[in-house]
Amino acid sequence: MDSNRLEAFSDGVFAVAITLLALDLAIGGPGPHQPTLAAKLADHWPAFFAYAVSFATIGIIWVNHHTLCKNFSEIDRTLLFINLLLLFFVVCIPFATSTIAAYLRADGGQSSLAAVIYQGVLEGMSISFTLLFWWAISREHLRDPLTPDQARRATIRFGIGQAGYIIGIGIAFASAIASLALSGIVAIYHIFEQTPVRPKAPPDQGTPATPAT
Amino acid sequence: MDSNRLEAFSDGVFAVAITLLALDLAIGGPGPHQPTLAAKLADHWPAFFAYAVSFATIGIIWVNHHTLCKNFSEIDRTLLFINLLLLFFVVCIPFATSTIAAYLRADGGQSSLAAVIYQGVLEGMSISFTLLFWWAISREHLRDPLTPDQARRATIRFGIGQAGYIIGIGIAFASAIASLALSGIVAIYHIFEQTPVRPKAPPDQGTPATPAT
Amino acid sequence: MDSNRLEAFSDGVFAVAITLLALDLAIGGPGPHQPTLAAKLADHWPAFFAYAVSFATIGIIWVNHHTLCKNFSEIDRTLLFINLLLLFFVVCIPFATSTIAAYLRADGGQSSLAAVIYQGVLEGMSISFTLLFWWAISREHLRDPLTPDQARRATIRFGIGQAGYIIGIGIAFASAIASLALSGIVAIYHIFEQTPVRPKAPPDQGTPATPAT
Amino acid sequence: MDSNRLEAFSDGVFAVAITLLALDLAIGGPGPHQPTLAAKLADHWPAFFAYAVSFATIGIIWVNHHTLCKNFSEIDRTLLFINLLLLFFVVCIPFATSTIAAYLRADGGQSSLAAVIYQGVLEGMSISFTLLFWWAISREHLRDPLTPDQARRATIRFGIGQAGYIIGIGIAFASAIASLALSGIVAIYHIFEQTPVRPKAPPDQGTPATPAT
Numbered sequence: 001m002d003s004n005r006l007e008a009f010s011d012g013v014f015a016v017a018i019t020l021l022a023l024d025l026a027i028g029g030p031g032p033h034q035p036t037l038a039a040k041l042a043d044h045w046p047a048f049f050a051y052a053v054s055f056a057t058i059g060i061i062w063v064n065h066h067t068l069c070k071n072f073s074e075i076d077r078t079l080l081f082i083n084l085l086l087l088f089f090v091v092c093i094p095f096a097t098s099t100i101a102a103y104l105r106a107d108g109g110q111s112s113l114a115a116v117i118y119q120g121v122l123e124g125m126s127i128s129f130t131l132l133f134w135w136a137i138s139r140e141h142l143r144d145p146l147t148p149d150q151a152r153r154a155t156i157r158f159g160i161g162q163a164g165y166i167i168g169i170g171i172a173f174a175s176a177i178a179s180l181a182l183s184g185i186v187a188i189y190h191i192f193e194q195t196p197v198r199p200k201a202p203p204d205q206g207t208p209a210t211p212a213t
Numbered sequence: 214m215d216s217n218r219l220e221a222f223s224d225g226v227f228a229v230a231i232t233l234l235a236l237d238l239a240i241g242g243p244g245p246h247q248p249t250l251a252a253k254l255a256d257h258w259p260a261f262f263a264y265a266v267s268f269a270t271i272g273i274i275w276v277n278h279h280t281l282c283k284n285f286s287e288i289d290r291t292l293l294f295i296n297l298l299l300l301f302f303v304v305c306i307p308f309a310t311s312t313i314a315a316y317l318r319a320d321g322g323q324s325s326l327a328a329v330i331y332q333g334v335l336e337g338m339s340i341s342f343t344l345l346f347w348w349a350i351s352r353e354h355l356r357d358p359l360t361p362d363q364a365r366r367a368t369i370r371f372g373i374g375q376a377g378y379i380i381g382i383g384i385a386f387a388s389a390i391a392s393l394a395l396s397g398i399v400a401i402y403h404i405f406e407q408t409p410v411r412p413k414a415p416p417d418q419g420t421p422a423t424p425a426t
Numbered sequence: 427m428d429s430n431r432l433e434a435f436s437d438g439v440f441a442v443a444i445t446l447l448a449l450d451l452a453i454g455g456p457g458p459h460q461p462t463l464a465a466k467l468a469d470h471w472p473a474f475f476a477y478a479v480s481f482a483t484i485g486i487i488w489v490n491h492h493t494l495c496k497n498f499s500e501i502d503r504t505l506l507f508i509n510l511l512l513l514f515f516v517v518c519i520p521f522a523t524s525t526i527a528a529y530l531r532a533d534g535g536q537s538s539l540a541a542v543i544y545q546g547v548l549e550g551m552s553i554s555f556t557l558l559f560w561w562a563i564s565r566e567h568l569r570d571p572l573t574p575d576q577a578r579r580a581t582i583r584f585g586i587g588q589a590g591y592i593i594g595i596g597i598a599f600a601s602a603i604a605s606l607a608l609s610g611i612v613a614i615y616h617i618f619e620q621t622p623v624r625p626k627a628p629p630d631q632g633t634p635a636t637p638a639t
Numbered sequence: 640m641d642s643n644r645l646e647a648f649s650d651g652v653f654a655v656a657i658t659l660l661a662l663d664l665a666i667g668g669p670g671p672h673q674p675t676l677a678a679k680l681a682d683h684w685p686a687f688f689a690y691a692v693s694f695a696t697i698g699i700i701w702v703n704h705h706t707l708c709k710n711f712s713e714i715d716r717t718l719l720f721i722n723l724l725l726l727f728f729v730v731c732i733p734f735a736t737s738t739i740a741a742y743l744r745a746d747g748g749q750s751s752l753a754a755v756i757y758q759g760v761l762e763g764m765s766i767s768f769t770l771l772f773w774w775a776i777s778r779e780h781l782r783d784p785l786t787p788d789q790a791r792r793a794t795i796r797f798g799i800g801q802a803g804y805i806i807g808i809g810i811a812f813a814s815a816i817a818s819l820a821l822s823g824i825v826a827i828y829h830i831f832e833q834t835p836v837r838p839k840a841p842p843d844q845g846t847p848a849t850p851a852t
Contacts, residue, residue, distance in 0.1 A: 005492050009437045012441025012651075037316055066222075092448060094449075103463055109464075249747060276719050517660065517694065518661060520661060536675055
């Protein structure tokens with residue numbers, strides 16, 4: 001199977017990015033003029049909130065990437081570069097997360113700017129994933145090709161996810177917190193809405209489905 | 214085999230988290246008003262202690278994860294998300310470790326709070342692992358299914374581990390150091406008590422066991 | 427296949443290095459005497475510029491490494507050490523990137539020095555990759571050996587890439603920004619110019635090509 | 640093959656540790672009271688020196704680990720924990736490296752202490768690797784078992800490597816720089832002296848050797 005190394009490298013990037021997220025949770029040690037640990041933790045809630053949303057987002061894009069890749073029958077050079085574009089945005093997520101965590105309560109439009117950056121990075125990731133998906137189905141690189149109906153439903157589903165991030169950009173101008181919360185809701189939406197690659201073989205098919213791996 | 218990529222991503226997260234633990238060992242360079250290296254190292258013992266306990270804990274959960282995963286016959290989407298929940302807590306361990314190391318000797322209940330957070334993260338990890346185990350045995354996703362007796366013994370064993378972390382939360386209010394030490398003991402307990410997945414085929418079986426890989 | 431672990435380790439290093447690049451994007455939180463987020467981001471453009479160039483460079487060397495490795499029929503100890511030399515330079519890229527980002531606008535020849543270091547690291551990486559390629563073709567370690575004509579064209583192509591970095595060193599003395607931009611152009615050049623390992627079997631061959639994996 | 644995941648996790652740890660080494664190369668940005676970049680780089684030579692030695696050391700232990708693991712016919716639980724012990728020391732290397740780099744020129748015995756810690760970590764890593772090797776040959780877990788003569792030669796070779804680190808501890812009290820240089824020499828020694836696992840099948844054997852993977 002040819003997609004092994006694409007997955008290995010991508011998994012490495014996903015794993016490092018998701019683990020680096022937690023570096024921003026760090027709070028300094030105790031000191032003479034420092035607030036107590038409890039006060040620091042309470043004050044630090046934007047970091048925990050942003051961490052949870054970003055963890056869920058990277059986790060879900062990993063699950064969907066996994067579901068898509070194991071259905072690839074062939075990897076061409078264009079696919080590798082679209083995948084790199086996806087990873088470019090994934091690698092930006094820890095930066096976007098620490099920025100929104102630091103500026104979530106800042107005034108003068110700074111929180112909105114941080115939220116716009118955050119949503120922009122997620123939107124970039126989502127568009128890259130959609131490109132990956134489209135390239136795969138348009139070049140018939142899938143082991144279990146989608147029916148036109150499945151492809152249509154998948155496109156609608158991707159559109160909903162991306163619309164979520166675009167609405168998130170709009171909401172960012174009103175409230176950075178609401179915008180970040182929306183990203184959390186989009187993540188939860190993706191948990192229950194599966195990327196429709198590799199459908200189960202319908203029971204009326206007489207021949208056994210192609211083995212998946 | 215379908216669990217390859219689940220393992221690859223999980224291994225990546227485990228590997229990054231376990232290696233990031235050591236970042237907190239760092240002590241600053243020499244300087245005009247700095248204590249000597251020996252004094253700094255002696256003063257820095259909570260970081261070394263917390264590092265050793267957390268390394269052992271992540272190491273053991275990795276070994277058990279490895280033992281469980283190689284027995285999975287099928288990975289479904291729910292399993293992927295339970296696994297993400299497990300990784301969520303694993304990724305929190307470097308944060309919890311640096312917090313308890315920094316506050317282990319702080320007063321005013323701060324050390325207890327740090328220890329409660331630490332034990333809470335380990336408890337969350339342990340519960341997630343138990344969920345992973347239960348899901349696998351309840352859906353008959355194991356290549357070598359457990360006998361009811363083995364499943365009962367495994368549940369008891371998981372319970373002991375989790376009870377250890379819950380007791381650790383209780384002890385945290387009396388002594389953060391004792392609580393951290395207890396986590397070290399739980400880790401050592403898990404070294405000698407194996408997750409009972411993939412039992413050896415009993416010698417009285419007439420047919421050869423299913424090959425493991 | 428013997429190159430599995432060479433690739434797994436290399437992928438790990440590539441993945442960590444490419445993800446660490448983004449750590450330098452971090453900007454501090456808001457504060458009483460701090461400029462606004464927008465001002466900080468605008469002032470921070472060298473970090474974003476250097477990040478984009480370095481991401482593209484590591485991404486492309488990964489794609490080429492992937493293309494080369496999957497054609498290896500045998501890995502010997504020398505190959506492992508040449509690969510380590512390549513990784514030595516890859517690991518240096520986050521350092522070189524943060525240095526050029528910090529000094530891109532510094533005066534007194536400091537920006538030139540930073541750009542020379544940056545180009546030197548990329549040149550070292552490029553030379554190591556060429557060594558890897560030469561060792562593989564000279565020892566006939568390739569599953570699909572190159573024709574002399576293909577090997578010649580490949581050598582010319584590597585030469586162009588390396589010349590780019592050497593010219594980049596020269597340009598660094600005039601303008602660090604132009605030098606960094608040139609590295610970006612070299613990266614884009616490599617996107618469209620493929621490492622010519624594993625050519626497609628010409629259509630006039632009567633026998634099917636050796637399967638790739 | 641059963642050693643896949645042991646290798647994947649170990650490779651992850653090796654890859655992260657070797658890449659984190661370079662984080663200590665970072666030098667701050669320019670500033671009003673800062674020395675120039677050239678002066679900073681010149682002053683920073685212990686970090687570059689320590690980085691080179693540690694990179695070579697981790698790189699070589701990875702090559703030897705790779706050579707050993709691919710000959711494992713079976714992984715038992717004890718082997719997993721010996722491997723974790725090895726990784727424990729590998730994960731300590733970035734800490735030991737940054738400490739020796741920071742204190743290489745410090746006085747009052749501090750440089751010696753830093754060098755003793757550094758050599759101690761390398762010695763711990765080396766002993767763990769020898770344990771891994773002994774466990775594998777004593778339990779006959781190797782696919783290509785060693786002849787008694789080969790095992791004896793291997794033991795001598797490991798002994799030379801470990802003696803190097805122990806001498807390094809002794810030299811540390813006289814000169815931390817010489818001690819660090821000795822570790823570099825040990826690394827170079829290991830490049831040319833191969834772990835003698837998986838010998839080539841002698842030509843007089845009538846039956847073909849067991850395939851390696």
